[in-house]
Amino acid sequence: MSTKDVMIWRSNRAGTHYVADTVVVEEPVEIRIRFRDSNDKWGERPLSITMRTPGDDQALAVGFMFTEGMLLENQLDKVTIGLENTVTVHFKPDVRPELEKLQRNFYATSSCGVCGKSSLDSLGYTYENLQWAENLPSLSTELIASLPQKLTEYQSLFDETGGIHAAGLFDWEGNLMLSAEDVGRHNAVDKIAGKALINQSLPFNQHILVLSGRACFELLHKALALNIPVVVAVGAPSSLAIETAERFGQTLIGFARDGRFNVYSGPERLELQNETRAII
CATH class of the missing domain: 3.40.140.10 (Cytidine Deaminase, domain 2)
Incomplete structure (x- = not known):
């Protein structure tokens, strides 16, 4: 559920009334990854826990990993929903993710390990060959x-x-x-x-x-x-x-x-x- 009904005291010029109100739900979701390790064995581990509004959890997990450089476009196999607010991103069988890099990217993202000017400088390498569409109308x-x-x-x-x-x-x-x-x-x-x-x-x-x-x-x-x-x-x-x-x-x-x-x-x-x- 994305919303929840609660009872509140609402006060205005007409007085104070005990009424129902609707609020947005905020709950944690655990993002996990499943992959083949260097010994060709399947493994699974937690990556992060984030607060979110329930709904589109699969898209949230995949999108978070993609926009933060933890998952490439051609590496995704599937994404599954588990019990108790967990979602697992599955790498393709032939992908061997660099776990240290994943963990490093996550901590930099969650705790702003490289804030301000250094954050901007760090993007230079990632997007140095960025190509925008040309000849588009104004x-x-x-x-x-x-x-x-x-x-x-x-x-x-x-x-x-x-x-x-x-x-x-x-x-x-x-x-x-x-x-x-x-x-x-x-x-x-x-x-x-x-x-x-x-x-x-x-x-x-x-x-x-x-x-x-x-x-x-x-x-x-x-x-x-x-x-x-x-x-x-x-x-x-x-x-x-x-x-x-x-x-x-x-x-x-x-x-x-x-x-x-x-x-x-x-x-x-x-x-x-x-x-x-x-x-x-």
């Missing part, structure tokens, strides 16, 4: 401004609870391709990544990622892993998110709401009307 301001509203039409859990993040993947014409909701903004993007990997629908170098909240470095990093050239956020971007977008040639848009938005990087992909430049 995106109109009307299309960009319409995307957050389009995403809200698929935010059923937000409508019920008001307490959940969403991410949506749109094609270049503004059609929604994939969406996900979760109490964690990173989880929502990972669920999209997992759905794409499971359905073999990568890459996304002609797509737009829309975020219901702010844009931080980790979300830009996940967009890079999916080869997404344009990121649109309803909230504000962080300084490191802007630096990431500038370094790798992404278009980053923030405060996209009420028919307006700010462009922080990559304006060349947009058809900007009546452009003027202030003298600073």
